[in-house]
Amino acid sequence: MSDDLDALESWAAPLLARLQPGERRKLARDIARELRKRQAARIKRQENPDGSPFAPRKPQARDQSGGIRRGVMFAKIRQAKFLKGRGMSDAATVGFAGRVARIARVHQYGLRDNVDRNGPWHDYPERRLVGYSDADRAVIRDMILERLGSAL
Template sequence: MGRRVSSDLDALEDWAAPLLERLQPGERKKLARDIARELRKRQAARIKRQKNPDGSPFEPRKPQARAQSGSIRRKAMFTKIRQAKFLKGRGQGDAATVGFSGRVARIARAHQRGLREKVDRSGPWYDYPERELIGYSDDDRAVIRDMILDRLGSEL
């Protein structure tokens, strides 16, 4: 899916670039900031629903051999890292980016790519299943397109 998303975003960029040239640099920066803010909000909502960008559910947590005390294992995954403190949307110049910051970026990368990581510093290794925390759906691309067209309509 990664290659398809990349080509779709490249196509969107190719379509939008000539249109965005009509805007002043300050307006382009403001539009990039607004797009980043909207995408961050949409990504956080999708993570809250425990869905991949294609609409499929996240692979559930690994079942435990013995019962754990507490309710952490019964709750939704990624409740903290979807907060604005960690999931950042930045609009700078002509670019809008959404990604994780701080220590949680490593955790998010392990889940995003399905990597093998240590559970604790001195703990066992675990092969995390791939859960796409950051990704763009067709709806996200439509929202970006609509935001660009709305801004161009109000500026022209």
């Protein structure tokens, strides 16, 4: 996947060099905003970037406890408050901010973490919260071409 992003970057770099720094910054901000929206929608659908569903939650021992567990996973961390898109003159980034960044990292890479502060440890399955699909790359390409068409 990083090879695809590197190819997109090498393709876009000479084209973006034609834009003024302010225009590049606006384009990067718009790309970051659009990618953040797409990532949040994908997390809401509970899908990995490749289209496969997230690994399901561990089954509960008791049905009546844990009302939070009945809802979708990651309902709050996909909010703009935590999932940030940032555009600079040379890059557009999408990632998690604050304390939820640790939670997102644990799920992104399938790490081992405490369930509660002094609680048991659990090996979390990998759930790719942030990643880029072919459709995302196509959207980035189209946004660049549209901006270049209007600027030139």
